[in-house]
Amino acid sequence: MPLLDPTTWQSRSLSGPTYPVTEPATGDSLGTVVLAGAEDVAPAAEAALAAQAEWARVPHFVRAAVLRKAGDLFGAHADELREWLVRESGSVPGKADFELHVAAQECYEAAALASRPAGQVLPSEVPRLSYTRRVPVGAVGVISPFNAPLILSIRSVAPALALGNAVLLKPDPRTAVCGGLSLAAVFAEAGLPEGLLHILPGGAETGAALVADPRVPVISFTGSTAAGRAVGEAAGRHLKRAHLELGGNSALIVLADADLDAVISTAAWGSFFHQGQICMTTGRHLVHASLYEEYVERLAAKADALAVGDPHRAQVHLGPLIDGGQLGKVHALVEASTAAGAKLAAGGTHEDLFYRPTVLTGVDDRTPAYAEEVFGPVAPVRAFGTPDEAAALAAPAPTACPSASSPATPPADSTWPNASRPGSCTSTTRRSTTRP
Numbered sequence: 001m002p003l004l005d006p007t008t009w010q011s012r013s014l015s016g017p018t019y020p021v022t023e024p025a026t027g028d029s030l031g032t033v034v035l036a037g038a039e040d041v042a043p044a045a046e047a048a049l050a051a052q053a054e055w056a057r058v059p060h061f062v063r064a065a066v067l068r069k070a071g072d073l074f075g076a077h078a079d080e081l082r083e084w085l086v087r088e089s090g091s092v093p094g095k096a097d098f099e100l101h102v103a104a105q106e107c108y109e110a111a112a113l114a115s116r117p118a119g120q121v122l123p124s125e126v127p128r129l130s131y132t133r134r135v136p137v138g139a140v141g142v143i144s145p146f147n148a149p150l151i152l153s154i155r156s157v158a159p160a161l162a163l164g165n166a167v168l169l170k171p172d173p174r175t176a177v178c179g180g181l182s183l184a185a186v187f188a189e190a191g192l193p194e195g196l197l198h199i200l201p202g203g204a205e206t207g208a209a210l211v212a213d214p215r216v217p218v219i220s221f222t223g224s225t226a227a228g229r230a231v232g233e234a235a236g237r238h239l240k241r242a243h244l245e246l247g248g249n250s251a252l253i254v255l256a257d258a259d260l261d262a263v264i265s266t267a268a269w270g271s272f273f274h275q276g277q278i279c280m281t282t283g284r285h286l287v288h289a290s291l292y293e294e295y296v297e298r299l300a301a302k303a304d305a306l307a308v309g310d311p312h313r314a315q316v317h318l319g320p321l322i323d324g325g326q327l328g329k330v331h332a333l334v335e336a337s338t339a340a341g342a343k344l345a346a347g348g349t350h351e352d353l354f355y356r357p358t359v360l361t362g363v364d365d366r367t368p369a370y371a372e373e374v375f376g377p378v379a380p381v382r383a384f385g386t387p388d389e390a391a392a393l394a395a396p397a398p399t400a401c402p403s404a405s406s407p408a409t410p411p412a413d414s415t416w417p418n419a420s421r422p423g424s425c426t427s428t429t430r431r432s433t434t435r436p
Contacts, residue, residue, distance in 0.1 A: 003189070004084065009031075009181050010033055013040075014200070016036055019173050020032055025087070025090060025320045027352075033181070037205070041200065041206065045215040046215065047198065049166065051193060051196045055193060055196055056136045061114070063162055064112070064115060066161070066192050070107045071103075071108045081150075084177050088149075089147070089149055089322070092311045102154075103150050106151075113159055118134045119131055138217060140160040143170045143211075143222070144156070144179055148278070149179025167196065167197050168200060169197065170210055211235055212234060214238070217241065218241045219235055224247050225246040228245075228246040246279070247373045248373060249373045250282055250283050251393070252270055253391075254267075254285065254295060256288040260291065268303065268306070271377060271378065272303070272317070277326070284380055286382055286393050287382070299346075320354050321355055330375065330378065343362045345360065345361050346358060346359040347377070
């Protein structure tokens, strides 16, 4: 029997409309889900808290056993779950396998949390025992996106459950199965008591209701910077804790002594993996002027050689963008960039939701695809003259995901500018790992 049966995979108790589960590569329907409306959040939170009280009293080793079993089940059902990740989210099989591996490991790591010390003994000036004790918060709200739906849901769901909480998970409706219902099915089979994990696929109104509900004191949100600001502001008004992972526009810095044979594959991977729909994607390529022309030529040739198509039915490097809205955003940024003076060295075209990997040259601070997070397979390339200039160009991005540098040999501390800032990092590489 499959883990996920479209006829039984979801309770019909939610109040929202039915929503088609669509395969982006073909437009085919894979089933339907019922969406959650804002009015569904309160009863879900009440039910979660009712179940959570008993779950918190369960011995830690019992909770840990459920998490370990869930980790095992991600492996046992890998073939079925891989197909959902490929077909519903547009992942290539390798990316889907990575998500499944991480999902299992997240469960195993969370299982270990259950037996961690739950407090500490404090020094006291009087002869008495003084200590702190950490207790479950009750219900945790998780809002997860479409791009890595399994990873970005399970990494918050698993530790929350392991520590004795209930969870209200609002996956993106476009990946409601692989980012939501699949987790519910795995945990049900693993023995998680009923009522502890509620799946509420829905839109912004449902997310806002989850953030506002007083029964949910902690929110874990992954998504765009704009949406994250709204979540953070609302959480602040309601005096609840918010954990936010937001957008990025990371810079790859290619120094004068870089080995382009090693760098180009890494650079293409950085910008084009999962169609660029990754917050840590390489959004800006900063290349030393002495290598700029060759770098552009070789990156464009690499982009032109990559296969784009249906990852379920063909061996490809890039699958489809998630939907027409994302396609429109990506293409609008590319067209606005060329209108502002940037030049296309590769790509810039699409067929249906399949967007060709794109390389832009002649970019500056005013180029939309350079200044903004594209969330698509677009690589803007800009030249610099000195490491200080590269650091200055990399620093102003209004996001905080990582940057990287690619010298042939690691620079001495005295020669590389100290341009780090909170939330960013710089790494050095000497060779490429295997990339498409």
